[in-house]
Amino acid sequence: MRISKEPEERKQEILEIAIKLFAQNGFEKTSISDIAREIGVAQGLCYRYFPSKDVLFQTALDEYANMLISKMTKGIDIKQNSLKEILNKMTLFSEHESDTYYQMFHDNQNKNFHDLLALCVCKKLTPIVQEIIIRANQNHEINISDPETCASFCVFGQLGILMNNEIALNEKSDRIKAFFNKLFNF
Known part of the structure; x- marks a missing residue:
C-alpha cells in the first residue's frame, strides 16, 4: 500500500535517509536508488525533489x-x-x-x-x-x-x-x- 505524504515531509524524509546512508556507506557508494529503496519509494520520486x-x-x-x-x-x-x-x-x-x-x-x-x-x-x-x-x-x-x-x-x-x-x-x-x-x- 502506497503512503502519501505532504511534499515537505517527503522531501525531509528523503534528505534524512540520504544523510544516514551517506554517513554509513560514504557519498560515492550511495546511489539515489539506494535512498529510494531504503524509503520504499520509486527512484523517480527522489529525483522529483532532488535532481541529483x-x-x-x-x-x-x-x-x-x-x-x-x-x-x-x-x-x-x-x-x-x-x-x-x-x-x-x-x-x-x-x-x-x-x-x-x-x-x-x-x-x-x-x-x-x-x-x-x-x-x-x-x-x-x-x-x-x-x-x-x-x-x-x-x-x-x-x-x-x-x-x-x-x-x-x-x-x-x-x-x-x-x-x-x-x-x-x-x-x-x-x-x-x-x-x-x-x-x-x-
Missing part, C-alpha cells in the same frame, strides 16, 4: 549550516545588543552526536564533508558579522573603514583555532574572545 545526488548533498550541507548558525546566534540580538555585549555573549558550542547530520559531517571517512561544512557556515555567518560591524560603526563603538573585509577576517580567521583538535573548547573560546576584545579595543 549532488543537489541532495548540497541541500543537506545548507540545512545543517543553517542549524549551526541558529545555535551560534541564539540569545544574540544583532539589532539591539552592542558589539561588546555580543562579544561577551559569544560562546563556542559543541555539536552533539544526536544532531541530525552530525555523523555524516564528523565521521573520519568524511573529513572533506566537515571542511565543506566549515566553509559553508563561514559563508553564511560573514554577512551577519558584517551587519554587526556596520551597526557598531553607526553607534560609534568602533571605526572600521571596510566592514566587509573585517567581517570576513573575523569569521574565516577563526578556523585555524576552531579546527585545532589539540586545543580544548574553553581555551578556543577564551583565545577568540581575547583576540576580538583586543581588535576592537574593549
